[in-house]
Amino acid sequence: MESILKLEGICKSYGGVKVLKNIDLEIRKGEVMAILGANGAGKSTLIKIIGGAHRPDGGKLFLNGTPLEVSSPNEARSKGIAVIYQELSLVPTMDAVSNVFLGREKHKNGILDKKEMEKVYKEIGDLLDFDIPIHARVNRLSIAQQQMLEIMKAVSTDSRIVIMDEPTTSLTESEKNKLFEIILNLRRQGKTILYISHMLDEVLKIADRITVLKDGLLVGTYNTEEIDKRGIIAKMTGRDALTDITVLRERRSYKAEPVVMAVSDLSLGKKLKKVSFKLYKGEILGLAGLVGSGRTELCMSLFGAEHGYSGDIYIEGKKVGIKSPLQAINSGIGLVPEDRKNLGLIQLQEVYKNATVIQLKRMLKRGCLSRKSELAFMQSVKERLGIKLAGPFIKVRSLSGGNQQKVVVSKWLDMALKIIIFDEPTKGIDVAAKEDIFRIIVDFANKGMGVIFVSSDLEEVARLSDRVLVLHNGRIVRELEMTSANTAEIGYAVLHG
Amino acid sequence: MDSLNIKQEKVKKYFLLRDYGVIIGFVLLCLIISLATPAFLTGKNILNLLRQSSIIGIIATGMTFVILSGNFDLSVGAIAAFSGAVVLTLLGYGQSLLGSILVALAVGCSIGFLNGILVAKINIPSLIATMGMVTIVRGALLLFTGGYPISGYYKAFNYIGNGYFLKIPIPVLIFFGGIIIAYLVLTKTLYGRYVYSVGGNAEASRLSGIQIDRYKISVFMINGLMAALAGIVLAARLSTATPVAGEGYDLDAIASVVIGGTSVSGGEGSVLRTIIGVLFMSVISNSFNLLGVNIYFQYIFKGLIILAAVGFDSYSKKIAG
Numbered sequence: 001m002e003s004i005l006k007l008e009g010i011c012k013s014y015g016g017v018k019v020l021k022n023i024d025l026e027i028r029k030g031e032v033m034a035i036l037g038a039n040g041a042g043k044s045t046l047i048k049i050i051g052g053a054h055r056p057d058g059g060k061l062f063l064n065g066t067p068l069e070v071s072s073p074n075e076a077r078s079k080g081i082a083v084i085y086q087e088l089s090l091v092p093t094m095d096a097v098s099n100v101f102l103g104r105e106k107h108k109n110g111i112l113d114k115k116e117m118e119k120v121y122k123e124i125g126d127l128l129d130f131d132i133p134i135h136a137r138v139n140r141l142s143i144a145q146q147q148m149l150e151i152m153k154a155v156s157t158d159s160r161i162v163i164m165d166e167p168t169t170s171l172t173e174s175e176k177n178k179l180f181e182i183i184l185n186l187r188r189q190g191k192t193i194l195y196i197s198h199m200l201d202e203v204l205k206i207a208d209r210i211t212v213l214k215d216g217l218l219v220g221t222y223n224t225e226e227i228d229k230r231g232i233i234a235k236m237t238g239r240d241a242l243t244d245i246t247v248l249r250e251r252r253s254y255k256a257e258p259v260v261m262a263v264s265d266l267s268l269g270k271k272l273k274k275v276s277f278k279l280y281k282g283e284i285l286g287l288a289g290l291v292g293s294g295r296t297e298l299c300m301s302l303f304g305a306e307h308g309y310s311g312d313i314y315i316e317g318k319k320v321g322i323k324s325p326l327q328a329i330n331s332g333i334g335l336v337p338e339d340r341k342n343l344g345l346i347q348l349q350e351v352y353k354n355a356t357v358i359q360l361k362r363m364l365k366r367g368c369l370s371r372k373s374e375l376a377f378m379q380s381v382k383e384r385l386g387i388k389l390a391g392p393f394i395k396v397r398s399l400s401g402g403n404q405q406k407v408v409v410s411k412w413l414d415m416a417l418k419i420i421i422f423d424e425p426t427k428g429i430d431v432a433a434k435e436d437i438f439r440i441i442v443d444f445a446n447k448g449m450g451v452i453f454v455s456s457d458l459e460e461v462a463r464l465s466d467r468v469l470v471l472h473n474g475r476i477v478r479e480l481e482m483t484s485a486n487t488a489e490i491g492y493a494v495l496h497g
Numbered sequence: 498m499d500s501l502n503i504k505q506e507k508v509k510k511y512f513l514l515r516d517y518g519v520i521i522g523f524v525l526l527c528l529i530i531s532l533a534t535p536a537f538l539t540g541k542n543i544l545n546l547l548r549q550s551s552i553i554g555i556i557a558t559g560m561t562f563v564i565l566s567g568n569f570d571l572s573v574g575a576i577a578a579f580s581g582a583v584v585l586t587l588l589g590y591g592q593s594l595l596g597s598i599l600v601a602l603a604v605g606c607s608i609g610f611l612n613g614i615l616v617a618k619i620n621i622p623s624l625i626a627t628m629g630m631v632t633i634v635r636g637a638l639l640l641f642t643g644g645y646p647i648s649g650y651y652k653a654f655n656y657i658g659n660g661y662f663l664k665i666p667i668p669v670l671i672f673f674g675g676i677i678i679a680y681l682v683l684t685k686t687l688y689g690r691y692v693y694s695v696g697g698n699a700e701a702s703r704l705s706g707i708q709i710d711r712y713k714i715s716v717f718m719i720n721g722l723m724a725a726l727a728g729i730v731l732a733a734r735l736s737t738a739t740p741v742a743g744e745g746y747d748l749d750a751i752a753s754v755v756i757g758g759t760s761v762s763g764g765e766g767s768v769l770r771t772i773i774g775v776l777f778m779s780v781i782s783n784s785f786n787l788l789g790v791n792i793y794f795q796y797i798f799k800g801l802i803i804l805a806a807v808g809f810d811s812y813s814k815k816i817a818g
Contacts, residue, residue, distance in 0.1 A: 343701050357694060369687065
């Protein structure tokens with residue numbers, strides 16, 4: 001089989017963090033190649049580079065043997081590479097046919113040739129066995145139908161390589177099966193498919209070969225017939241059944257301790273369905289699950305940032321109504337949000353102002369802000385958390401990711417919280433800062449707080465947690481006591497559902 | 498890695514220009530004009546300049562709060578006109594000076610409150626909400642006055658607009674008094690800090706336990722109060738309140754704030770900068786008059802300055818990513 005796309009030594013960094021390291025990959029013409037890897041492994045970045053949305057920092061791409069340089073998605077499309085992203089690129093208020101031809105409208109002397117576009121639309125629809133009405137408004141279509149439009153878009157540009165990024169996340173069983181038929185149909189037409197997914201069952205069903213990425217490195221490419229689920233998980237997590245991870249504090253069960261928070265039947269629209277669990281004093285409870293499983297929604301609901309949830313929350317046995325972040329804080333709950341840049345910090349403000357924002361009331365002298373008190377607090381947290389700072393008056397936006405995260409954490413120090421929630425605290429942070437953050441999390445737990453720790457990095461979850469809850473589609477599907485479980489088991493539970 | 502550093506340097510330069518460019522520009526402008534016409538730097542002219550800036554200055558002080566919190570308020574001219582009408586009407590009915598003024602201020606504050614509710618609770622973009630309010634308030638004013646101006650000479654009241662205290666015109670004292678109080682509130686109080694936070698990033702502020710609606714609404718109330726105050730001073734100056742008073746004040750006030758360097762995206766700036774913006778605009782009018790320059794040039798010049806001032810801010814933010 002000849003190769004249609006070749007990657008040699010592809011590297012990419014974002015803000016000092018290496019996201020792709022020396023990727024060598026060969027994709028054969030007419031195959032369905034699946035790309036697997038944990039969140040943050042580099043899958044999306046790889047796709048963005050192939051699709052022309054980003055330029056690699058190093059390495060070369062070859063299309064059909066000739067060097068490939070794309071500087072925009074349009075250019076990539078003109079060379080036959082079409083990408084269907086998770087966040088679909090359709091205009092919701094326009095109709096189906098307009099969207100399929102978006103940016104490449106057929107026209108005669110500047111006047112839209114609607115007849116021609118409708119004709120081609122019907123042809124493609126017949127070819128793929130789709131039946132979405134020509135003038136259907138996109139915002140009235142289901143996600144599955146919107147995806148089909150994206151596929152029509154890809155086919156209408158005569159793409160030879162179609163890349164799909166997690167296409168099945170919002171599809172029902174029957175819609176998924178239809179999608180698989182479509183993929184096999186496209187393959188029959190000689191197209192090459194790159195398929196990114198977490199869903200091992202699906203991947204094993206339709207892919208010819210599987211490539212596994214881990215922490216920006218290419219672990220390997222395998223023929224689907226030669227590998228099974230457990231084998232893939234082992235490659236993705238880098239661990240076998242017997243683990244060898246350095247544990248940060250002695251692992252034990254905290255179920256004998258007082259319950260610091262009890263959640264009962266928490267539901268939020270389609271995102272969370274009757275989530276119930278207990279959190280014990282001094283425990284680090286890991287929350288694992290795929291993107292979209294509802295982890296962040298759970299964190300935000302517990303913090304009062306997401307309203308409209310139903311269900312009860314009990315803090316130290318007492319039922320509390322948490323309808324706003326202020327109420328959550330007053331009940332003793334703190335949150336280090338997933339989106340630290342936009343939700344955790346005020347980027348244009350000075351570091352010390354960000355650090356003191358929650359506890360400002362305590363730093364007043366005779367009703368006025370006391371800069372002295374604020375700076376004293378800043379100095380104290382700087383030392384305790386190891387924040388690398390030239391001075392307190394620097395704007396937070398100039399700090400590195402790791403230091404920014406420490407500033408977010410510093411907001412919650414000395415607050416006598418009962419519970420603190422960390423949502424993906426180490427995303428986009430360098431290794432050294434990660435270790436610092438882990439130590440900080442363990443510190444909170446050692447002080448007697450209940451800690452909820454959300455992470456997509458299974459190794460981290462295994463290292464830090466005393467107990468792990470696995471979320472899938474808004475439900476808790478597994479509970480693992482970490483005294484006996486290991487990374488691979490978590491991985492299995494997360495991916496298997 | 499190198500490209501990142503170069504970019505950071507570039508960004509720093511732009512932000513510096515924005516921060517100090519206005520002051521330097523202002524000083525330069527004053528120097529050039531004082532060279533062109535000696536009449537500029539006389540005590541008499543400067544006092545004149547300050548007095549002419551006072552009304553817009555008072556409004557701009559309140560407007561600074563609103564813009565810092567991330568919003569706009571186009572209804573200030575209408576509020577000023579309405580309050581002027583209220584105070585003169587009440588004085589016409591024989592009410593006390595203090596009482597009439599307090600009621601007029603309360604009216605301005607209440608309209609501000611309504612603006613705040615529309616923006617914070619119903620989520621109408623502030624530009625549209627206050628635009629709607631302009632028409633409502635002006636309409637109400639026309640109904641109230643029947644389309645006719647309200648006049649009345651009251652000695653004590655007139656003193657507010659035309660009197661002097663320690664050789665300084667009272668409106669100027671009110672303007673600067675307002676600035677000082679606003680400065681202290683914005684820099685020294687919890688309230689002020691939270692106004693900046695909400696303007697800097699409302700969502701992050703909410704997740705830090707700040708009740709953002711409270712701050713969003715209260716800044717409109719402060720702005721309404723200041724607009725009412727300006728309207729009262731104007732009515733005191735002229736001893737007349739007309740339904741069309743205050744037209745164009747909204748844009749002049751916003752222009753003063755942004756020329757001064759307060760960012761239109763919120764969260765950055767200060768009332769001290771607003772003073773510079775106000776004076777900048779007045780110096781242009783004043784000096785152009787002294788030099789006999791066509792008034793239409795003033796508009797063009799003002800417009801260019803606004804674009805330049807805001808342009809630096811917006812562009813720096815764009816390249817900072």
